[in-house]
Structure formats: structure tokens, C-alpha cells
Amino acid sequence: MLEDVSDLLADPVDGTALSSQDGYRSLVSAQGRSYEVCADGFVTLAACETLAHDGDDAQMVADRETFLSQGHYAPFVEAVTQGVHDALDDAGVGNDIAPALCEIGAGTGYYLSHTLDAVDDSRGVGIDVSYPAVQKLTTSHSRVGAVVADALERLPLRDECIHALTVIFAPHNSAEFARVLAPGGSVVVLNAESGHLRELREPLGIMDVEPGSTERIIEDMAQYFVPVQAPQLVEFKMRLDQPSIAAQIGMSPSARHIEPEVLHQRVATLPERMDITARASITRFVRPAE
Ligand SMILES: C[S@@+](CC[C@H](N)C(=O)[O-])C[C@H]1O[C@@H](n2cnc3c(N)ncnc32)[C@H](O)[C@@H]1O
Secondary structure (H helix, E strand, C coil), X not given: CHHHHHHHEECCXXXXXXXXXXXXXXXXXXXXXXXXXXXXXXXXXXXXXXXXXXXXXHHHHHHHHHHHHCCCCHHHHHHHHHHHHHHHHHHCCCCCCCCEEEEECCCXXXXXXXXXXXXXXXXXXXXXXXXXXXXHHHCCCCCEEEEECCCCCCCCEXXXXXXXXXXXXXXXXXXXXXXXXXXXXXXXXXXXXXXXXXXXXXXXXXXXXXXXXXXXXXXXXXCCXXXXXXXXXXXXXXXXXXXXXXXXXXXXXXXHCCCHHHHHHHHXXXXXXXXXXXXXXXXXXXCCCX
């Protein structure tokens, strides 16, 4: 709930603290800017009325929820949760501090809610630019505060308030990550690698992940962050039936390039069940020692 994370949130215009008004019906800045908390329990924190990006649409969000709820990505969730545990250990976040987590491009809250379950007394801000995603995110966990915001703009978070920030198949904003991370905190990045879903590329006509994408993230982050160690590959097979394959493609960027009817026809030509490769790397970033 927003109440759990309100001390972490900030005005997206000038970064000043927000306080609740009318029992969390709105969040208000010292300058009097007011951000309405909608009946579903999330808030839009944006400097402009129209967001520059729109993120996943309702069908992509529905497909994401269908696919992730089947547990196929469990090794990815475990790797991210382990990364957050390592981050909190390194930051020395102990029993006296409630760990503050944030996921950028949090989607339906699948990863963030698992991590919150695994880290005692933690609370988490989930940020996504997609309204249908944030509607799901709001109810994903009792300790999630859900915010609609563009992660490529100023983040609606106070300076140095987040102990571990996760970015899972989502956009990066290294300058803002550096600003909001508490001293000693980490950014945990899960990024798809070339070969992800390789068995589906040809029959469905979807593009491969460009080789070198993790190296490019490391370069983008290099002004503010260094990796703690080399990216760790997480690779495993998923046994997927046709509806799960359709949901997997429906939640991915390929969904934007293939008409749903065409995808449906191509999926119908596949075997009833297939063993599909999932392949991503996890990298934990920290600020370099001064
Ligand atoms: C591939 S999905 C990953 C979602 C989630 N991390 C997961 O793995 O289940 C990317 C997410 O980033 C969101 N997104 C895209 N551009 C964004 C932006 N500029 N700011 C915030 N979120 C964004 C999308 O709406 C979508 O929910």
C-alpha cells in the first residue's frame, strides 16, 4: 500500500517530499502540487499530464499474468531474489532498518512481490508507465506501493532512499538510479540474452535478442556504477504448451510486431508441447569506491 512507502516518494517536478492528504486520497508537495490517489490505490507521479511512453497494453499485461502465474520463470525469480539478498547484505541493511526496495518497469509485480515475501519487513515501490500493469501491481502484495511514472524521467523517489533497485527486462536510467540509491545499495539487472526462446524464433518469425545487450547496459551504467562481478548466466528449459507459448510471445516485445491472428495461426502449427530455452543474465551494480 502507498502508506508503506510514502516516506520514499517525492514530487516528480522538484524532488521534494510528498505528504498525504484526506487519508491518502492525495499526495501533496510543499509547493501545493497535488497527485490524486485513485480508488484502486495507486498514484500517478508525473511532471506532465501526458506520459511520453505508454508501456505494455492490457492484452500484454493479461498475457504476462497468465504466463508468469504458471511458474515457468521460477529460476529468474530466484536469481533476482538472491541478488537482492546479496545487495542488502553488502549494504549492511540489518534488523534495525526496514529494507526499501524498488522495481523499475515492475509490470504485474510478479518479481517484486516474490522478493518482498523473501525479505523480512521489506517494503517496495513498484514503478511502471503502463496503467493496466499498475492496476495488477497495486494488488500484487500488501507491502507494494504502486506508482505510474516514466522511468526515463526524474524518478518520483527521494534521494538515497532505496537499498536495492531491480530492473527486470525493463528500461534503465542510470543517473536517476544513482540519485535514489542509498549509500552501499545495488541495482540488480536481469536482461534477456541472445538464444532466449531460440526454438520459437524461426517458426514464429520473432527476432532474437541482439548479442551484446548486457555489455551495452554495463557501458550505459558505467558513468555511475560498476558490476560487482561478471554477469551470471541463468539458462534453463521450460516445457510449454501452445497456450503458454502464445502468452509468452504475447507479453514480449514481439507482440508489437505480429498481428494476434497471425501469431495464433503460427502457434497452431507448433507441436502441442515444446522444450523452450529461457536465457538471461543477472548483473549487480554498485557505486564505485570513491
Ligand atoms: C518486459 S516488461 C517487464 C515487466 C516485469 N519487470 C516482469 O519482468 O514481469 C517491461 C515493463 O516495463 C514497462 N515500461 C516500459 N517503458 C517504461 C518506462 N519508460 N517507464 C516505466 N515503465 C516502463 C512496461 O510497461 C512493462 O511493464
